[in-house]
Amino acid sequence: xxxxxIDAIAFYVPQLYVPISDLANERGIPAxxxxxxxxxxxxxVPNLGEDAATFAANALLNLIEQNNINPTEIxxxxxxxxxxxxxxxxxxxxxxxxxENQLESTFGRRSFKHCDILDVTFACVGGVDALHNxxxxxxxxxxxxxxxxxxxxxxxxxxxxxxYTQGAGAVAVLVSHNPAIIEIxxxxxxxxxxxxxxxxxxRTFKKADLLKSVFKELGLDDSHDKIAAFLxxxxxxxxxxxxxxxxxFKEEPVFDGQFSNACYEDRITEALDHFNCQKxxxxxxxxxxxxxxxPYAYHGxxxxxxxxxxxxxxxxxxxxxxxxxxxxxxxxxxxxxxxAYKSQKYQDFVTQKISQGELASSLIGNMYTASIFMSxxxxxxxxxxxxxxxxxxxxxxxxxxxxxxxxxxxxTLAKNWSEKIKNVRLFETLNDRIAVDILTYExxxxxxxxxxxxxxxxxxxxxxxxxxxxxxxxRYKVK
Numbered sequence: 001x002x003x004x005x006i007d008a009i010a011f012y013v014p015q016l017y018v019p020i021s022d023l024a025n026e027r028g029i030p031a032x033x034x035x036x037x038x039x040x041x042x043x044x045v046p047n048l049g050e051d052a053a054t055f056a057a058n059a060l061l062n063l064i065e066q067n068n069i070n071p072t073e074i075x076x077x078x079x080x081x082x083x084x085x086x087x088x089x090x091x092x093x094x095x096x097x098x099x100e101n102q103l104e105s106t107f108g109r110r111s112f113k114h115c116d117i118l119d120v121t122f123a124c125v126g127g128v129d130a131l132h133n134x135x136x137x138x139x140x141x142x143x144x145x146x147x148x149x150x151x152x153x154x155x156x157x158x159x160x161x162x163x164y165t166q167g168a169g170a171v172a173v174l175v176s177h178n179p180a181i182i183e184i185x186x187x188x189x190x191x192x193x194x195x196x197x198x199x200x201x202x203r204t205f206k207k208a209d210l211l212k213s214v215f216k217e218l219g220l221d222d223s224h225d226k227i228a229a230f231l232x233x234x235x236x237x238x239x240x241x242x243x244x245x246x247x248x249f250k251e252e253p254v255f256d257g258q259f260s261n262a263c264y265e266d267r268i269t270e271a272l273d274h275f276n277c278q279k280x281x282x283x284x285x286x287x288x289x290x291x292x293x294x295p296y297a298y299h300g301x302x303x304x305x306x307x308x309x310x311x312x313x314x315x316x317x318x319x320x321x322x323x324x325x326x327x328x329x330x331x332x333x334x335x336x337x338x339x340a341y342k343s344q345k346y347q348d349f350v351t352q353k354i355s356q357g358e359l360a361s362s363l364i365g366n367m368y369t370a371s372i373f374m375s376x377x378x379x380x381x382x383x384x385x386x387x388x389x390x391x392x393x394x395x396x397x398x399x400x401x402x403x404x405x406x407x408x409x410x411x412t413l414a415k416n417w418s419e420k421i422k423n424v425r426l427f428e429t430l431n432d433r434i435a436v437d438i439l440t441y442e443x444x445x446x447x448x449x450x451x452x453x454x455x456x457x458x459x460x461x462x463x464x465x466x467x468x469x470x471x472x473x474x475r476y477k478v479k
Contacts, residue, residue, distance in 0.1 A: 004139050005179035005411055008067040008420055009377055012058035013169035013364055014050055016453060017042040017433050018441045023164055026438045034164055039297030039358055042433075043365040044168045045441055046153055048452035049460030052083040054476065055170035056095035056151035057459050061102060063147065063172040066423050071100070071107055074174075076116035076146045078134050080127030080369040082200070083153045083251065085474060090119040095149065098459060098476050123198065124293050125401025126150070127171075127369035132407065134175045135184055146175040152368030155251040158445060162255065165296045167365020171373035180420045181380075182395065182411040189275025189408035191267045197260035198402035203248040207231065207239065210246065260402055264303050267406035268398050272307060275408040284311045287396035287410065289379055290353045293372040297361040300375075301350045304398070305341055308349060321345050356382040363430045372399050381426040384418050391415045 020040045024031040034040045046055075056079055064071060079092035100112050120130040127150030134146040151170035156162035208227050215222035234240050275281065292300030312318050325339040326332075340346060360378035361367075367374055376397070383390050390413050399407045436444075436453060443449050452460065462477035 002142065002177055003179065003183040004135055004175065004177055005183040006173045006181045007145075007176040007179040008063060008069070008174040009171065009181060009373070010059055010063035010066055010424060011169065011171045011370075011374065011377060011426065011429075012055050012062060013430065013433070014044050014046045014055075015433050015457065016045045016047055016436050016444075017363075018045055018438065019435055020164060022435075022438055023441075027159065027163070029164070037298070038165075039362045040164060040365070041362045042430075043164065043166050044367075044433075045166075045436060045444060046168045047454075047457050047460070048444065048449050049462075050168075050457050051085055051461065052081050052151045052153060052170075053085055053091050053094035053098070053474070054457065054459045054461070055153075055168065056081070056091065056149045056172070057098040057476070059149055059151065059170035059172035060095055060099050060147060061459075063174060064099070064103070067174065067420070069174060071103055071111040072114075073143075073145055074112065074115055074147050075144050076118070076134060076137065077112070078116075078118050078120055078130035078146065078148050080120045080125075080130040080148070080150045081152055082121055082123050082126060082368055083151070084119060084121065086472070089473075090117060091151070092117045092119050092149070094474060094476065095151070098478065102478055122405055123401035123403050124152075124295075124368045124371065125399045125405050125407060127373060128397075128399040128401075128407050128409075131173070131175070131184075132188065132409075138175050138177065142177050144176075148173050148175060150367070150370035150373050152370055153251060154366040154368050155445070157252045158442060160252075161257055162253075165366045167361075167367050167371075169364060169367050169370055169374070171367075171370045171377060173373065180414055181417045182413050184409060184411045187275060187279045187410065189271040189273070189278070190405070191270030191274060192405040193263075193267065195259075195263050195402070195404040196254075196256075197263040197404055198253050198255040200250065200253050203250065204245045205248065207241070207244055207246055211239070255402075261303065263402065263404045264400045264406075265306060267400055267404050268303065268408070269307060271398075271406040271408040282315075283307070283396070284315060284317065284349075286394060287353065288390065288393035289357065290396045290398060291357050291372060291376045291379060292354070292398050293400045294358065294361045294375055295366050295371070297358040300358065300398070301354050304354075305346065308346065309337075309340060312345075317345070360426060360430065363427075369401075372397065377421075377424065377426055380417065380421050381424065384421050385427070390417070 020034050021031040024034050084091045096112050096117055103111050120126045130148045134148050138144045138146050149172040153168045154166045211227050212222045325343050328336045357375035357379040360374050393413045395411050397409050458479050462475045465473040
C-alpha cells in the first residue's frame with residue numbers, strides 16, 4: 001500500500017539552559033508553582049550567534065547525516081517559523097545554504113539546486129502548515145521527498161508572565177512515500193479566526209520625539225527648531241534616514257495569556273468538530289496518544305479538559321466519573337469541575353495518552369512551531385526507552401497557532417518506527433547541556449555579550465554585511 005508520512009526525524013536544541021528553579025528564585029516565584037503547576041524544569045537559551053537559521057541548519061544537517069539522505073533527492077525544504085531573520089529573504093535559504101556548503105565535499109556544489117525552498121508563517125502552527133502542504137505535494141508522485149523544518153526562538157520580556165516559558169530549537173522531518181515512522185492520514189480538521197491573542201507588531205516611533213527625549217536627558221535645547229536643524233544636517237546613518245518614523249521589531253510579542261488560552265480552546269474545539277464531520281471519531285478511544293502544541297509542558301492536558309469532559313458526557317464513562325467525584329449541579333459547578341480535573345479518571349487519561357509527549361517540553365520550553373514535533377519525538381523517545389509497544393498505534397495531533405488557527409490530523413505508526421528513533425538520542429542530548437546563571441542569561445537576552453559562551457555553537461552567525469548593496473545580509477560560519 002502506498003502511504004505518505006514522516007520517514008525520518010531529527011532535532012537541534014541550544015546547548016545552554018537555565019534551571020527553572022533558579023529563574024523562579026530570582027523572580028520571587030515559588031519554584032513548585034512552575035515545576036509542578038506548569039511542568040517546567042529547564043529553559044533552553046540560545047548562545048550568542050544562534051538564531052532560527054542556525055537551529056534549522058543544525059536540524060537539517062542532523063536529519064541528512066543521521067539517516068544517510070541524499071540531498072539531491074529532496075524536492076523541497078519548507079520551514080515553519082515565526083522567528084524569521086529578514087522581512088523578505090526566507091530564513092530557509094540561509095539554513096539550506098549553510099548545509100549545502102557543509103555537504104559540498106560529499107555531494108558536490110549546490111546539492112539543493114533544484115529544491116523548492118520556502119518559509120511558512122502562521123505563529124505556532126506554521127510548521128504543521130508546512131507539513132500539510134508538503135504531504136499533498138509528495139502524494140503527487142512516488143519519487144518525491146520533502147523536508148519540513150520547524151525552527152523558532154520563544155522570547156518574552158524579562159520579568160513578564162511569559163518569561164519562564166521561553167525556549168528554542170528546531171525539528172526536521174523527512175516526508176516521503178511508505179514512511180518508516182508514521183503514516184499521516186488524509187482527514188484534516190481546520191478552524192480559523194482572526195484574533196489578537198499574540199502577535200509581533202512593527203512598532204513605530206517618531207524620530208523627532210526620540211531625539212527630543214535624548215536632548216532633554218542631556219540638558220540640551222529640545223525645541224522644535226533645534227531638533228529640526230539637527231535632523232537636517234546629521235550625517236548619522238540612523239538620524240539621516242529619510243523617513244520621519246523609526247520602525248522597531250522585537251522578538252518579544254504582545255500577548256494576552258488568558259485570551260490566548262481561550263482562543264486555543266475555541267479553535268481546537270471547532271477543528272475537532274470539523275474533523276469529526278468528515279470522519280466520525282470516538283476521541284476517547286480512537287487515538288492511543290494525543291500530541292499537542294505545547295506553549296508549556298502541561299498546557300495540552302489543561303486545554304483539552306473541557307473537550308474530554310464533553311466526550312465523557314457523551315459516553316457511558318460519565319457514570320464512573322460521577323461515582324468518583326459526585327454529580328454536577330448548578331450550585332457546585334465550579335468546585336465539581338476542579339474535582340473532575342483532578343479526578344483519577346482524568347489523570348489516567350493524561351498518563352496514558354498525553355504525559356509522555358510533555359517530557360521534552362519540560363526540559364526545553366516553548367519551541368513555537370517546533371513544539372508539536374518535539375512532543376511527538378518526546379513520546380516516541382520515551383516509548384523506545386521504556387519498551388512500550390506502539391506498532392500500528394493511532395496518534396491524534398492537535399496543533400494551534402495564535403492569530404488564530406487550529407489543525408487536527410491523525411497518523412498510524414509504522415511497525416519499525418523504533419529503528420528510526422534509536423539514533424536520535426533525544427533525552428541523552430538534553431541531559432548533556434550546560435546550565436548558565438541568571439546574570440549570564442539576562443545578558444544573552446539583552447544582547448549585552450560580545451563573545452559567545454564556551455566558544456559558541458558549531459553553527460553560528462559570523463557577521464552581518466554593512467555595504468550599501470548588501471547591507472544586513474547575514475553570513476554564517478561552521479566550526
